Every structure is written in C-alpha cells, then in structure tokens.
C-alpha cells in the first residue's frame with residue numbers, strides 16, 4: 356500500500372514571490388484571503404494574477420454568501436472555497452460540495468463528540484474540513500488543544516490550522532492525525548508577507564514526518580479519505 360502524504364496548505368498569500376516559494380518547498384495548496392478586514396486581504400483580480408503552478412488554489416471567505424463566493428472563485432481562478440463564517444449546509448451545497456472546505460471551531464464545543472456531530476451535519480456538502488482555533492474569524496496565531504483532538508474521527512479529510520509554525524508543528528505532528536496542515540501567520544515576517552526560511556522549515560518538518568516518523572504510514576490518516 357502506498358503511504359499517505361500529508362497535505363500542506365499555506366494561506367494568506369499576497370505576493371507572487373511567496374507563492375513560488377511555497378510551491379518550490381512542496382505546498383499542495385495555497386490560500387488567498389478575501390475577508391476585507393484581514394491584513395492578508397487580496398483583491399480577486401490580484402489573486403488571479405498570481406501563478407501557483409501545480410498547487411491548488413483556495414479562497415478564504417467569512418461573510419460572503421454563496422453567490423459572492425462563486426463569483427470570486429471564477430474571478431480569482433480558485434479550486435476550493437474555505438468557508439470560515441456561519442455558512443450553513445445549504446450555502447455549502449450552493450457553492451458546490453466538491454469545492455467546499457468548511458471551517459469548524461473545536462473551541463465552540465465541550466468535547467470532541469460535539470465537534471464530530473457538527474461535522475457530520477456537513478458530511479455531504481464539503482470535500483474537506485478545516486479545524487481552527489478561536490470561535491470566529493481566523494489568522495489569530497493561536498493553537499488548538501492538540502491532545503484533545505487526538506481521538507477525532509472526521510467524516511471527510513481534514514486540515515489542522517491555528518498558529519502552526521516550525522515551533523508548534525512538532526507537537527501537532529506527535530499528537531494529532533489530520534490529513535494535512537494549514538499554515539499561515541506562523542510563517543510570516545509581517546502580515547501577508549511570508550518568510551521563506553519558515554516556509555521551508557515547516558514543510559521540511561511535515562515531509563520528514565511523512566517519510567520517517569509515522570508509525571501508521573501504511574494506514575489511512577484522519578478520515579482515511581483524500582481530495583483532488
């Protein structure tokens with residue numbers, strides 16, 4: 356059986372040079388943030404100009420409805436919509452289940468069973484889930500309780516997000532078994548500006564884990580599913 360490879364998404368891209376560094380060092384997905392209040396906000400037309408090579412393109416949305424999300428997906432040439440607001444299953448279906456990465460907030464739940472129950476309600480209308488720290492928004496740079504997530508069985512592949520960096524990744528890799536990681540402010544020298552040294556080191560840690568440290572290398576990770 357072929358060992359599974361963790362997905363790596365680097366979010367908050369605003370510059371061509373950063374997209375190229377992410378792809379060069381092995382990112383699978385790059386993210387653009389379309390939340391106007393974010394310091395990482397990028398206009399859809401500017402995102403469209405950024406060439407991401409073989410990496411798939413994700414847009415992050417907080418307050419937009421399905422029609423706005425679909426419009427920006429077209430204009431910015433996106434593969435996936437990361438829905439980080441109060442987007443309900445009907446909205447996810449309107450965007451297109453095969454294109455939705457729905458964000459969930461473990462800190463809204465008393466335990467992992469409550470989180471899994473909420474995720475189950477979206478199982479048929481998302482292709483992937485993303486777990487982030489805090490109770491709203493994103494890009495806070497705060498980590499989740501990794502140990503608390505160690506028992507999660509998700510209905511679809513899922514990404515761990517929230518404050519991940521070369522400093523916090525080793526513990527996340529040791530304690531949690533997602534299908535991939537979403538990296539953002541932990542790889543920056545300033546909001547929206549990636550530090551290539553941090554990008555390289557973070558992806559190196561994940562790829563080293565892929566190759567050497569996963570005792571379950573022949574077994575499915577996380578949900579056991581895959582995207583793409």
Ligand SMILES: O=C(O)c1ccccc1N[C@@H]1O[C@H](COP(=O)(O)O)[C@@H](O)[C@H]1O
Nearest residue numbers: 366393492493494495496517518539540
């Ligand atoms: O980064 C932002 O500014 C942002 C704004 C609004 C919604 C989501 C945002 N970013 C997402 O937040 C998570 C975690 O980021 P961090 O590692 O804690 O900085 C990540 O999924 C980003 O896509």
